[in-house]
Amino acid sequence: MKEPLRAFLRGHFGAVNEHAPYADELLREFLGLGPLHAFIPTALGGQYQGAASCLEVVEETSYWSVPLGLTLGIAGSLFLRPLVRFAAPAVRDAVVGDFLSGPALGGIMVTEPTGGTDIFSLHTAYTDDGARLRLRGTKCWAGLTGRAEHWLVAARLARGDQLTKRLNLVYVPLAAPGVRVETVFDALGLRPIPYGQTRYEDVEVPRSHLVAVPGQTGLRVIYETLFRTRLGMPAIAAGLCRRLVDEATQRVGNRSSFGTLLADYDQVRCRLEELRAKAEINRRLWRFACLWMDRHEDVATDYALVNAAKVVSSETMQTAADAALQLFASAGYRASHLVGRAYVDARPFLIFEGSNDVLDENTFQAVLGGQGRFDRAAVTAQLARYGLAFPDQVPAVAMAALDGPEAGRQRQQVQLGRLVSWLLVLALLQHDEVADPDPADPSATDLGVRLACRRLAELAAALPYLS
Numbered sequence: 432m433k434e435p436l437r438a439f440l441r442g443h444f445g446a447v448n449e450h451a452p453y454a455d456e457l458l459r460e461f462l463g464l465g466p467l468h469a470f471i472p473t474a475l476g477g478q479y480q481g482a483a484s485c486l487e488v489v490e491e492t493s494y495w496s497v498p499l500g501l502t503l504g505i506a507g508s509l510f511l512r513p514l515v516r517f518a519a520p521a522v523r524d525a526v527v528g529d530f531l532s533g534p535a536l537g538g539i540m541v542t543e544p545t546g547g548t549d550i551f552s553l554h555t556a557y558t559d560d561g562a563r564l565r566l567r568g569t570k571c572w573a574g575l576t577g578r579a580e581h582w583l584v585a586a587r588l589a590r591g592d593q594l595t596k597r598l599n600l601v602y603v604p605l606a607a608p609g610v611r612v613e614t615v616f617d618a619l620g621l622r623p624i625p626y627g628q629t630r631y632e633d634v635e636v637p638r639s640h641l642v643a644v645p646g647q648t649g650l651r652v653i654y655e656t657l658f659r660t661r662l663g664m665p666a667i668a669a670g671l672c673r674r675l676v677d678e679a680t681q682r683v684g685n686r687s688s689f690g691t692l693l694a695d696y697d698q699v700r701c702r703l704e705e706l707r708a709k710a711e712i713n714r715r716l717w718r719f720a721c722l723w724m725d726r727h728e729d730v731a732t733d734y735a736l737v738n739a740a741k742v743v744s745s746e747t748m749q750t751a752a753d754a755a756l757q758l759f760a761s762a763g764y765r766a767s768h769l770v771g772r773a774y775v776d777a778r779p780f781l782i783f784e785g786s787n788d789v790l791d792e793n794t795f796q797a798v799l800g801g802q803g804r805f806d807r808a809a810v811t812a813q814l815a816r817y818g819l820a821f822p823d824q825v826p827a828v829a830m831a832a833l834d835g836p837e838a839g840r841q842r843q844q845v846q847l848g849r850l851v852s853w854l855l856v857l858a859l860l861q862h863d864e865v866a867d868p869d870p871a872d873p874s875a876t877d878l879g880v881r882l883a884c885r886r887l888a889e890l891a892a893a894l895p896y897l898s
């Protein structure tokens with residue numbers, strides 16, 4: 432990461448108790464340093480050199496500020512990457528030019544007031560007369576609502592009054608006539624990122640604004656986009672967890688209770704070890720995801736890997752923030768404290784980019800669908816797909832759960848899907864071909880293994896009580 436960017440972030444977000452929502456000028460100044468150029472190919476004037484070149488910037492930014500890291504995720508992964516890859520060259524070049532010449536932002540709108548999980552029942556529609564598209568509908572909860580100038584809007588093709596099943600992304604500038612931000616939400620966290628409801632009232636754009644690949648369904652483009660973004664989520668989690676490790680270590684090394692340094696209490700050390708384990712798990716996840724993304728043009732069917740990255744990163748982010756708050760206690764329970772903010776800001780990561788409950792079931796179904804059964808052999812086959820071996824040291828209770836009878840109900844399938852995600856993490860920690868330990872914390876891998884085993888044991892032990 433470029434030093435001016437790091438110096439800027441350190442200067443503005445270095446103090447643990449100065450994390451009040453930042454102003455728009457700060458965001459503009461930050462964007463002016465070019466962090467989004469990492470998402471634009473060199474051939475188009477950017478600095479993209481593989482997935483790691485983007486996620487390194489996201490990880491480092493998230494270390495200092497989760498909302499800023501997420502802003503890069505939204506504008507870079509959810510908007511720029513699909514635009515660069517799938518949009519018509521004339522549209523792509525004009526928009527990319529805007530990002531290269533100034534502090535531009537983009538985002539994606541899928542969710543609607545009637546629901547975000549069921550992508551097949553979206554109501555936003557467009558008609559296509561061969562030259563122009565006409566768009567109608569209402570979207571909500573898109574990150575950077577009203578703030579980003581450029582949007583990818585998910586909509587279904589309408590023929591007459593009939594909505595077809597054909598779903599596509601349409602590029603729509605915020606300034607297009609007929610686009611209106613109706614409401615700005617009082618979002619609980621991620622405060623500097625605006626969320627709200629946007630209405631599209633007969634918005635006309637040229638047909639070239641369809642962000643699609645000839646011969647491929649639009650759904651494939653949407654999945655490609657969402658799946659790659661999910662694979663990048665561990666970079667945000669790794670940045671946050673690394674910061675929590677640093678700040679919590681410093682705090683407990685300087686504070687005493689009952690005449691004993693907090694850092695000398697075993698329970699406090701246990702929490703610190705868990706934080707370090709979570710930082711390492713997420714670091715390994717995003718690095719592995721980068722290799723995978725660079726080697727595979729299409730990740731739209733890699734359910735188990737993608738879901739593990741998303742589910743484990745969001746879960747560990749939230750539990751890490753919770754543990755850090757316990758260590759900081761009252762000092763951290765403030766809206767402008769890094770830890771208080773992390774506690775609130777981490778929660779929606781379990782909701783957006785696919786609700787974790789749904790993704791967990793989805794993982795179960797991916798294992799079941801791949802082999803026609805759910806058992807240890809089927810899980811082994813799923814892991815092998817990603818070049819990973821079935822891990823060692825799996826707790827006996829988790830091994831028994833894999834071959835057990837408890838998979839009849841959705842709640843059990845969700846639990847087993849989550850168990851598969853943690854098995855994948857354990858496999859990654861033990862068998863990852865790029866298993867270079869974090870030089871700053873070489874024992875973190877062992878801590879990660881222990882945490883993954885504990886999580887597997889917890890998930891498996893709960894199964895019989897989920898009937």
Ligand SMILES: Cc1cc2nc3c(=O)[nH]c(=O)nc-3n(C[C@H](O)[C@H](O)[C@H](O)COP(=O)(O)OP(=O)(O)OC[C@H]3O[C@@H](n4cnc5c(N)ncnc54)[C@H](O)[C@@H]3O)c2cc1C
Pocket residue numbers: 505538539540541542545546547548549571572573574618621779782783784785786787788789792
């Ligand atoms: C902070 C934040 C940022 C967001 N950013 C964006 C964005 O940039 N762009 C965008 O388009 N959207 C965004 N969203 C919306 C987000 O993607 C949706 O909230 C999410 O997809 C869930 O949709 P929903 O809220 O309508 O919940 P619903 O679809 O109503 O689902 C609610 C819950 O019901 C349960 N559920 C639903 N279906 C099933 C099922 N099949 N099986 C089991 N349980 C089920 C799950 O527990 C789920 O969490 C954001 C949301 C938040 C909170």
